[in-house]
Amino acid sequence: MxxxxxxxxxxxxxxxxxxxxxxxxxxxxxxxxxxxxxxxxxxxxxxxxxxxxxxxxxxxxxxxxxxxxxxxxxxxxxxxxxxxxxxxxxxxxxxxxxxxxxxxxxxxxxxxxxxxxxxxxxxxxxxxxxxxxxVNPGFVFDVLPAVLSTTLTRLEKITVTRSLDASKRRYSFQKKIGLGMTPTQFREALGRGEITAHVGFAESVLLMASMMGLRLDKVEEGQEAIIADRHYETQYFRIEEGQVRGVVGHGSGFISDKEVIRVELRACVECEDFEEVRLMGEPSITWRSTGTSGDPxxxxxxxxxxxxxxxxxxxxxxxxxxxxxxxxx
Amino acid sequence: MxxxxxxxxxxxxxxxxxxxxxxxxxxxxxxxxxxxxxxxxxxxxxxxxxxxxxxxxxxxxxxxxxxxxxxxxxxxxxxxxxxxxxxxxxxxxxxxxxxxxxxxxxxxxxxxxxxxxxxxxxxxxxxxxxxxxxVNPGFVFDVLPAVLSTTLTRLEKITVTRSLDASKRRYSFQKKIGLGMTPTQFREALGRGEITAHVGFAESVLLMASMMGLRLDKVEEGQEAIIADRHYETQYFRIEEGQVRGVVGHGSGFISDKEVIRVELRACVECEDFEEVRLMGEPSITWRSTGTSGDPxxxxxxxxxxxxxxxxxxxxxxxxxxxxxxxxx
Known part of the structure; x- marks a missing residue:
């Protein structure tokens, strides 16, 4: 059909x-x-x-x-x-x-x-x-780690890191993570919703937990700027020392104040492209990728x-x- | 409940x-x-x-x-x-x-x-x-690559390699892959069903293809001995040069004589422990693990x-x- x-x-x-x-x-x-x-x-x-x-x-x-x-x-x-x-x-x-x-x-x-x-x-x-x-929510931070967790008899903690080189991404992506802003501009723009950086950390944590039947007591999320220690340049932005080179954000799920799920995104100019899913428990295992191309x-x-x-x-x-x-x- | x-x-x-x-x-x-x-x-x-x-x-x-x-x-x-x-x-x-x-x-x-x-x-x-x-069939060779393939807009080929150090496995595993046999003994024992090595290559290929909606024209599988080039020893077997150190087996799925799925297991003494899923197409990506412990x-x-x-x-x-x-x- x-x-x-x-x-x-x-x-x-x-x-x-x-x-x-x-x-x-x-x-x-x-x-x-x-x-x-x-x-x-x-x-x-x-x-x-x-x-x-x-x-x-x-x-x-x-x-x-x-x-x-x-x-x-x-x-x-x-x-x-x-x-x-x-x-x-x-x-x-x-x-x-x-x-x-x-x-x-x-x-x-x-x-x-x-x-x-x-x-x-x-x-x-x-x-x-x-x-x-x-891809995110929808794959890297939730469905994939949940599927990978199936081989564990006992699960203590899952951490997922997604790292990507923001200079390879489209203009609107580079803009929404605040490239070239001062730290103050970044905080204010994020606070006012003028830039969003990544949306969906908490959603990923809750989706993953729900797939596993984990009852979380608390979910947190946060994002902050990664500040350039030297000059960087992309196709669209010039970034001077002290300006925003990218963003690091995370979502965390807790049971009794113990962090059992952590998903973290690092999107910055000249960051390495990879994902890593670390499953700690019995038997522990780590899976690492060569990097998922976000848009495609x-x-x-x-x-x-x-x-x-x-x-x-x-x-x-x-x-x-x-x-x-x-x-x- | x-x-x-x-x-x-x-x-x-x-x-x-x-x-x-x-x-x-x-x-x-x-x-x-x-x-x-x-x-x-x-x-x-x-x-x-x-x-x-x-x-x-x-x-x-x-x-x-x-x-x-x-x-x-x-x-x-x-x-x-x-x-x-x-x-x-x-x-x-x-x-x-x-x-x-x-x-x-x-x-x-x-x-x-x-x-x-x-x-x-x-x-x-x-x-x-x-x-x-x-784990296999059931995870490494079928469900996992199918799930990972979701991020591809166009899929050309999936290859999965599972490599494991047989010396770390239980006696019955070491026995069923023919450790210490001569190449002739291995072929005869495998042919008579006295040892099985890995069972389920074709099943994994067909399960994965079915999950993706791929219609295969042909499925093949095969296994052969890995021969020791020197003396090896496990807790249970002494392996001399020229004897069986392990087994390499594969399953393949073809469309019009083109291999589109290949799953391969290398189980031998002192082989490295890892899995690798290579997804070729658009966008290509590779995922690699630190090794799934088969029994747990x-x-x-x-x-x-x-x-x-x-x-x-x-x-x-x-x-x-x-x-x-x-x-x-």
């Missing part, structure tokens, strides 16, 4: 998602974005495919969804569920399933418990499945999971519903 | 499984084995716990299963489904679910399609779930999955039913 998909959000990630969906033989039947630079253009042109697809990017989401009758909506417009839920409701209303990069939707009961209950109820009534996924991997997770979401139960689900394979506390 | 479990098979792996189940708070309500050295003894004594458990190891499986009314049977008596299926039927008959280390049960339709259909039918009629799992990890997988199998659909299921998260072809 060919999957009929609407791409909701045609920013950098949405464009990657659209490309991958097309490569994998999805029938892309609609594209939604509000950017005046894109509205009215053919999706093929926006993607730089060198050919038209007969699908115009449109800003009237209700019209696109009603006219195109999609099986699934591939949604990538924002990180915060309380900002994007009306978009997700529109997809639910036409009976489509939704796979979204919205980070806080990966475990929506943490930040938005009431909204999560409403949308869950709404989705069930329309027979629609809604899933938040991506996010698009991959979204598109690879889309056919699987079509067969999942209606409602607001999480990756716990798709992966029933983990250490069991 | 406390899980009532019967341990079926109290060999080296069964003992580990029993220990882990007890540690995790399972109510171990029965133990079955035919070894005269164990029958009649208290399970606590057999496990060397220094205390009795009030559970005797018994050889009459039907009686144990009938009297103990288990939720789940943790089964580890053999590698070949056509030899162990009557034991699994006994568990089904009392309505228990089964998690088994039987390697060929991880994808039973490869070697035993008719038997698999019969047992599937039988299990459905009794409302029982039957799963083959373990097998026990961990069996016991960690037991509560999850209790909630799975009746019938002969595979890990594909528990893990719906993978690259999608």
């Amino acid at each position: 060919t999957i009929r998909a609407v791409v909701y959000g045609v920013g950098p990630i949405g464009q990657l998602i659209a490309r991958v969906a097309l490569e994998k033989g999805f029938d892309v039947v609609g594209a939604i974005d509000i950017d005046p630079q894109k509205v009215g253009k053919d999706l093929g042109e926006v993607l730089g495919l060198g050919k038209t697809l007969g699908i115009k990017v449109e800003s009237d989401a209700d019209k696109v969804l009603r006219d195109s009758n999609p099986d699934v909506v591939l949604h990538s417009t924002g990180s915060f569920f309380d900002e994007v839920y009306p978009q997700i409701m529109r997809a639910i209303r036409v009976g489509a399933d939704v796979v979204s990069t919205c980070e806080t939707l990966a475990w929506p009961w943490y930040r938005y418990p009431d909204l999560a209950e409403l949308v869950d109820n709404y989705a069930r009534n329309y027979g629609s499945t809604v899933l938040g996924a991506g 991997a996010t698009a991959a997770v979204i598109v690879n999971l889309a056919p699987r979401v079509l067969n999942a139960r209606p409602g607001l689900v999480t990756l716990k519903d798709l992966v029933n394979y983990s250490y069991t506390a | 406390t899980i009532r479990a019967v341990v079926y098979g109290v060999g080296p792996i069964g003992q580990l499984i029993a220990r882990v189940a007890l540690e995790k708070g399972f109510d171990v309500v029965g133990a079955i084995d035919i070894d005269p050295q164990k029958v009649g003894k208290d399970l606590g004594e057999v496990l060397g716990l220094g205390k009795t458990l009030g559970i005797k190891v018994e050889s009459d499986a039907d009686k144990v299963l009938r009297d103990s009314n288990p939720d789940v049977v943790l089964h580890s008596t053999g590698s070949f489904f056509d030899e162990v299926y009557p034991q699994i039927m006994r568990a089904i008959r009392v309505g228990a679910d089964v998690v088994s280390t039987c390697e060929t049960l991880a994808w039973p339709w490869y070697r035993y399609p008719d038997l698999a259909e019969l047992v599937d039918n039988y299990a459905r009629n009794y409302g029982s779930t039957v799963l083959g799992a373990g 990890a097998t026990a961990a997988v069996i016991v960690n999955l037991a509560p999850r199998v209790l909630n799975a659909r009746p019938g002969l299921v595979t890990l594909k039913d528990l893990v719906n998260y993978s690259y999608t072809a």
Whole structure:
């Protein structure tokens, strides 16, 4: 069966998602974005495919969804569920399933418990499945360590480190981690929400814990700037000594004041590219990667999971519903 | 809810499984084995716990299963489904679910399609779930690479290497890989089934491919001896130059004569302990471990999955039913 998909959000990630969906033989039947630079253009042109697809990017989401009758909506417009839920409701209303990069939707009961209950109820009534996924939350900091934990008979602690060279990433990524700001500017911009750095540490911790059946007493998260000790330069930013070279952030899960889960992201200019999952207990083991490319991997997770979401139960689900394979506390 | 479990098979792996189940708070309500050295003894004594458990190891499986009314049977008596299926039927008959280390049960339709259909039918009629799992098949060569593949937008080939130092393993493992045999003895013993080396390469390849929706045209597997170039010694074997120091085996999956999956096991004296999963495509990535301890990890997988199998659909299921998260072809 060919999957009929609407791409909701045609920013950098949405464009990657659209490309991958097309490569994998999805029938892309609609594209939604509000950017005046894109509205009215053919999706093929926006993607730089060198050919038209007969699908115009449109800003009237209700019209696109009603006219195109999609099986699934591939949604990538924002990180915060309380900002994007009306978009997700529109997809639910036409009976489509939704796979979204919205980070806080990966475990929506943490930040938005009431909204999560409403949308869950709404989705069930329309027979629609809604899933938040991506590489992070969605893979490195939650699903992967949970799966790896299955080989442990006794688990003491999981730490996951993701380190990446921010200079290789797109402009909007470099901007959101505050490159070139002074430490004061960074703190203020982060506090005011003008830059977000990484969103979803707590969601990853809670998703992982839930997959393992671990009952956490407390979840914490935090981010701070990594300050340059010399001059650095990227394609987009010049960074002087004393300015922000990147960000280090973490999420932690505690049981009785003991940290049992720690996920840490280091994104900075000239940081090494790797992930490392350390599982401490019996038998302990460490897995290390050559580095997951964030943007393509996010698009991959979204598109690879889309056919699987079509067969999942209606409602607001999480990756716990798709992966029933983990250490069991 | 406390899980009532019967341990079926109290060999080296069964003992580990029993220990882990007890540690995790399972109510171990029965133990079955035919070894005269164990029958009649208290399970606590057999496990060397220094205390009795009030559970005797018994050889009459039907009686144990009938009297103990288990939720789940943790089964580890053999590698070949056509030899162990009557034991699994006994568990089904009392309505228990089964998690088994039987390697060929991880994808039973490869070697035993008719038997698999019969047992599937039988299990459905009794409302029982039957799963083959373990570390291998069950983790390193199938579930793990399938999960890791989710971050790829385009997959060309997956190769998995598991390398382990056989000198650190138990006697029966060292024996089954033919340590100290001449090359001729090895070939003959393997041909006659007197030693098995690793069982389940093809099952892993087929399970992984099925999780990804890859349609293979051909599956191959093979094993050969690694010959010592000097004297080696383990706790149990003396190996002279020219004798068997270990085994290298593989399973391969092909599409149109192109090898798209290759899993390889190197088990030899003084081999390095590690696993490596190489995912080639877009974006390529490699994950490498410090080495999975085979026996404890097998026990961990069996016991960690037991509560999850209790909630799975009746019938002969595979890990594909528990893990719906993978690259999608």
